[in-house]
Amino acid sequence: MTELAITRSFPTVPQVTSLIDGKHVAPRATGEDIEIVNPATEAVLTRLREADAEEVDAAVRSARRAFDQGPWPRMDINDRKDILYSIRDHLRKHAEELAYLECLNTGLPLQSVRGHVARMARNFEFFAEVASNVHGETYTQTAGFLTYVTREPKGVAGCIAPWNAPLALASMRVATCIPFGNTCVLKPSEYTPLSMLRMVEIFHEAGLPPGVVNLVNGRGAVTGNALVAHPGIDMVGFTGGTVTGRAIAAAAGRNLKPVALELGGKSANIIFDSANFEQALDGALDSIYRNNGQQCLAGSRILVQRSISKRFIEAFVERARRIRIGDPLQADTELGPLAFRQHMERVLSFAEVARSDGAKLLTGGKRSTAQPRGWFIEPTAVLAADNDARVCREEIFGPFATFLEFDTLDEAITIANASNFGLVNYVWSQDLNVAMRCSRDIRAGTVWINTPMMRELRAPFGGYKESGIGRDGPQASLEFFTELKATIIPIDGVKMHRFGAP
Numbered sequence: 385m386t387e388l389a390i391t392r393s394f395p396t397v398p399q400v401t402s403l404i405d406g407k408h409v410a411p412r413a414t415g416e417d418i419e420i421v422n423p424a425t426e427a428v429l430t431r432l433r434e435a436d437a438e439e440v441d442a443a444v445r446s447a448r449r450a451f452d453q454g455p456w457p458r459m460d461i462n463d464r465k466d467i468l469y470s471i472r473d474h475l476r477k478h479a480e481e482l483a484y485l486e487c488l489n490t491g492l493p494l495q496s497v498r499g500h501v502a503r504m505a506r507n508f509e510f511f512a513e514v515a516s517n518v519h520g521e522t523y524t525q526t527a528g529f530l531t532y533v534t535r536e537p538k539g540v541a542g543c544i545a546p547w548n549a550p551l552a553l554a555s556m557r558v559a560t561c562i563p564f565g566n567t568c569v570l571k572p573s574e575y576t577p578l579s580m581l582r583m584v585e586i587f588h589e590a591g592l593p594p595g596v597v598n599l600v601n602g603r604g605a606v607t608g609n610a611l612v613a614h615p616g617i618d619m620v621g622f623t624g625g626t627v628t629g630r631a632i633a634a635a636a637g638r639n640l641k642p643v644a645l646e647l648g649g650k651s652a653n654i655i656f657d658s659a660n661f662e663q664a665l666d667g668a669l670d671s672i673y674r675n676n677g678q679q680c681l682a683g684s685r686i687l688v689q690r691s692i693s694k695r696f697i698e699a700f701v702e703r704a705r706r707i708r709i710g711d712p713l714q715a716d717t718e719l720g721p722l723a724f725r726q727h728m729e730r731v732l733s734f735a736e737v738a739r740s741d742g743a744k745l746l747t748g749g750k751r752s753t754a755q756p757r758g759w760f761i762e763p764t765a766v767l768a769a770d771n772d773a774r775v776c777r778e779e780i781f782g783p784f785a786t787f788l789e790f791d792t793l794d795e796a797i798t799i800a801n802a803s804n805f806g807l808v809n810y811v812w813s814q815d816l817n818v819a820m821r822c823s824r825d826i827r828a829g830t831v832w833i834n835t836p837m838m839r840e841l842r843a844p845f846g847g848y849k850e851s852g853i854g855r856d857g858p859q860a861s862l863e864f865f866t867e868l869k870a871t872i873i874p875i876d877g878v879k880m881h882r883f884g885a886p
Contacts, residue, residue: 390494390713394481400432400577400601402439403584405446406594412439416606418574423491423721424712424758432577434602440569440610443598447540447567448616450595457537457565461516467591468512468563474590475505475555475583482586485579486551487712491721491759494713496675500552503839504583507552507559510841514858515563518866528876535866537565539618542611544604544632546624547573547723548678548781550580553623558587560861561621562596569598571611575724577601604628612636619643619864626779626805626850633853644854644864646680646846648779649807652800653683654822656793657691659812663834665699668785670836671810673707673763676720677731677783680851681808681830681837685776686787687796693789697767700785701747704763709752721759722782728759731782734775738766738786741773746787771799779805793818797825806848808832829855 400420402409411433418432435443450456456464475482482504483497492500521533541561545554554572561568572580584599600607608628612620612635619642622632626648636643653671655664671683688696712720722728728751735749748764765785768776775786790796800809800822809828813819819833829847832838839845844855854864 390480390484394484396430396578397581398430400430400581402435402443402601403581403599404443406588409439412436420489420577422488423723426757429489432574432601435600435607437610440600440607440614443569443600444540444614444616446595446598447569450593451540451567454593454595456567456593456596465512465516468508470590471587471592472505472508474586478586482551482579482582485582489576489578490547490550490723491712492675493717493720494715500549504551504555507555511559511563514862518862529872529874531870531872534869536869538865538867539566540616541566541568542617542620543568543570544608544622544624545570545572547576549675550576551583554580556856557621557623558597560856561865564865566865567596569600569611571600571607574601574603617641642864645852646856647850647852648805649680649847649851650685650777650779650803650805651681651683651808652685652687653810654687654796654800654812655689655696656813656818657689658815658818660814664812665696667810667812667836668700669703672785673719673783676722678723678781683810684780684786686785687790687799688787690789690791697787701765704747704765707763709754709760719763719783722761725759728761731780731784732761734780734784735764738775741775743768743773743775771802793821797822800826804850807851
């Protein structure tokens, strides 16, 4: 899908509840109601009834039944692929509706959501193909024995998705899990449930058996904790912040549950004087202001070689001030509102943090006055004195760029690595030696050379250090979501000592 236009509005549900065993769950009298707000208008869109521990238990038991007794893990791979392809086709059929709900609920500009919707459908196609090529091994080196190794689905996964790109990231969690025969319980963010509910409904409309994907909604401290701690959950996949990732890993570790964590970043975007200037400028703006700046792989630390820094920073600031801020449903909007009020206030607070650390505010740093309501802020950029500043160390997760200057290649690599994070890195240079040194020496899970974000699903994706544990990708997901079993069969008669025989 290369083009997407929102030609009409779509209804939103009067109340968001869980979807368990293929059916919507009636809200419990004891549940907590959470307002779901349009970040562009501050109007209440609907309310979410939070799933408590009892409701999470019902969802896990449904997924457990579907795994232990249902057809999904035992299905011929061709039949399972047919359903996964049907999910792809149904998601594409409802692309306009899903994009509308995503823009409405998250504030993400339509131009970002276009890519998310295409990626969502492609995830199911891609991992259906991965699952169809899973194979075993045989060993005959030991005389008289045949050993064969098979892969089996691991069980029931707790899949926890973030609010910054719900369709792309939640679909990745599910699409790396269920094609291998697993079942799951999906918990999206309590801030952005609308597109998630519709997505899971569409799974079932496409023919997914009940219980394979269950949906629960609520806050991490309530619904998320109950899901991670549940004894019926065999593994946990989480995309989100590093603080929450630590808590999930600790809770899962108490029960020896494996975790796959795709966490935060404070990625360096290194601009060398050997770069194509205009391409590097476009890439730097894209890597920090795309998706309203709310992305773990943002190039938020922009390192510019001193010989071109004045020219580059001036050009960047001039372009940043011209970014079109507005209604995320309009096709020409480049920057929408941040996802919720508390997050907007946190991002804005870093303007004062920057000043207190001796950084120079270059542009932005305040709420946008172009819109009467909504959680809009101006594209922001600061020039930091050094890499020790908080705006260089902490993930701000908004349209907030921090510039640093450097002189040499070695200095740039040192600054890039001087971070608790290691998710991605950007390098802009026409010098092959510079590019290869950066690729070799920078400790990050992905290094992009002369390109903004390009996701190759065939390659592993994840981070070093506090940016996560494990990877998403064909081989890494296969290893995480399946178990290996060795079966050993004697070909010749086995001679054994006969204990206690006369």
